[in-house]
Amino acid sequence: MEECSVLVVGAGPVGLATANELGLRGQDVLVLEAGDGVIDHPRAGGLSIRTMEFCRRWGIIDEVRNCGFPADYDLDIVFSTGLNGYDLIRERYPSIGQMPVPEESPERRQRCPQMWFDPIMARAAARHDSVRLQHHHEVTELTVAGDGTVHAWVRDVRGGSTHEVRARYAVACDGASSRVRESLGIGTSGIPLLNYSIGVFFRSPGLLAITGHRPAARFIFISPDGPVGNLTVVDGKDLWRFTYIAGTERPDLSTLDVEGTMRRVLGDKAKIEILSIAPWRRSQLVADAFRAGPVFLAGDSAHTMSPTGGFGSNTGIGEAVDLGWKLDAVLRGWGGPGLLDSYEAERRPIALRNTQAATSNFRGWYSTADLSRLLEPGEEGDRLRRSVGEELVEGTRAEWESKGVILGYRYENSPVIVPDGSPEPPDDYRVYEPTNRPGHRAPHAWLAEGCSTLDLFGDGFVLLDTGSADDLGDITPLVDAARLQGVPLRREALPSGLEHLYFTRLTLVRPDGHVAWRGDVPPAEPAALLRVVTGHSAA
Numbered sequence: 001m002e003e004c005s006v007l008v009v010g011a012g013p014v015g016l017a018t019a020n021e022l023g024l025r026g027q028d029v030l031v032l033e034a035g036d037g038v039i040d041h042p043r044a045g046g047l048s049i050r051t052m053e054f055c056r057r058w059g060i061i062d063e064v065r066n067c068g069f070p071a072d073y074d075l076d077i078v079f080s081t082g083l084n085g086y087d088l089i090r091e092r093y094p095s096i097g098q099m100p101v102p103e104e105s106p107e108r109r110q111r112c113p114q115m116w117f118d119p120i121m122a123r124a125a126a127r128h129d130s131v132r133l134q135h136h137h138e139v140t141e142l143t144v145a146g147d148g149t150v151h152a153w154v155r156d157v158r159g160g161s162t163h164e165v166r167a168r169y170a171v172a173c174d175g176a177s178s179r180v181r182e183s184l185g186i187g188t189s190g191i192p193l194l195n196y197s198i199g200v201f202f203r204s205p206g207l208l209a210i211t212g213h214r215p216a217a218r219f220i221f222i223s224p225d226g227p228v229g230n231l232t233v234v235d236g237k238d239l240w241r242f243t244y245i246a247g248t249e250r251p252d253l254s255t256l257d258v259e260g261t262m263r264r265v266l267g268d269k270a271k272i273e274i275l276s277i278a279p280w281r282r283s284q285l286v287a288d289a290f291r292a293g294p295v296f297l298a299g300d301s302a303h304t305m306s307p308t309g310g311f312g313s314n315t316g317i318g319e320a321v322d323l324g325w326k327l328d329a330v331l332r333g334w335g336g337p338g339l340l341d342s343y344e345a346e347r348r349p350i351a352l353r354n355t356q357a358a359t360s361n362f363r364g365w366y367s368t369a370d371l372s373r374l375l376e377p378g379e380e381g382d383r384l385r386r387s388v389g390e391e392l393v394e395g396t397r398a399e400w401e402s403k404g405v406i407l408g409y410r411y412e413n414s415p416v417i418v419p420d421g422s423p424e425p426p427d428d429y430r431v432y433e434p435t436n437r438p439g440h441r442a443p444h445a446w447l448a449e450g451c452s453t454l455d456l457f458g459d460g461f462v463l464l465d466t467g468s469a470d471d472l473g474d475i476t477p478l479v480d481a482a483r484l485q486g487v488p489l490r491r492e493a494l495p496s497g498l499e500h501l502y503f504t505r506l507t508l509v510r511p512d513g514h515v516a517w518r519g520d521v522p523p524a525e526p527a528a529l530l531r532v533v534t535g536h537s538a539a
Contacts, residue, residue: 030132036442072095075093168294171323172301197244250279258534308399364399411514458513460489
């Protein structure tokens, strides 16, 4: 029997993020993946600002930045009737090389298709001595024993041999049709069908030059009947992903002329080499529970959403970060049982929020105008196309400008966060307002050349203090209480001038970079505060 502290089922972006979070902390992790690690149909392509902040902490930021996507490739968004038709509108967005680092973060977003990102993450995980990654191994059954341990039966898909794995905890990152979730009897709620779509990963050398178009991150095709689908850049050169909206009836690939459908919007001159075809169901679903005893759901096993906005894998990676430090704390003994309970309390509301945001973005593809004359030549057709283009750009702007979704999420009503009574600020999908309010991401500020406040977080709790050296004595009871409880905690002094970000003298930040407590004076009962934020007692 093989044993480990944490079993991770699935080695996609979320499973590998979980492995890196735990491996960074020295935990014994076994990652099992039925596939061979080769991504033959890359779905995810964009890494959010928040995910890039995690990559910075994992030590892979340079590798991700230099993944191979051209720094000078413009990331415009184009609404069009087809590459061989009319452009309705082109919304300009800069290339990665021209994109400034936002003032709210030390990192900007990045194009890094899954076929490059997953191997980067796998190599990072392999550098941790405590992490084992085994491809070609499928979890066929998973149960929880009477002693609370996880037992998984594993099959080697190459030879057919089976063996058993025993773990303290398991994290199911095995996708939308998660076998683990089904075995636990956890259902899903939401919108089971927005539409059926077909994804086509293909090679087309010189596509833009042949069709006379400038670079763009995405072309969204609109017909007189409504949205047709979209064309998304993959490598910034010859690789593309075409997504065709098939409607509300499950498509039959045996009768569908995929290339013919593509040529209707790409044109007859385009060179098309289809590499893979993947039919899928666009939905808005969230698991009814994110935990069953020692087994946790993360990523697509916990939620499915429209890819409009690129929130899917980025949301799942956020779950890995939330869960990773909590599992580590409990395994080391300083985290209480409430810490693991807080995973669902914190992350399920974010999944509900992000799936709704993604659906809202998708619905923005549908114009309210009469499109019957969309292809009509002449001035009247031009006016209609311009009007529809402007409507669609405004309706989908939150898909491309989503700092609120990416950075503004907060953990309200968490049992391991101590509220201060301040009102919750508006949750705007597009706008992010930095704050050190409990539950929010601790704000970024530059402390020195290349050093962000975010670089202080990750290893235990950090008490940020804007006070002077004369004030050190009054935080001694909190530091002493942490030592007695075995809670890793250190003080970090903040310079003056950050009052617009850190509104109180003291801010207690968790290992995941979220604020657990804040105050202008040290807590009156420091031991009680620490018991709450480590999951030993209720807030």
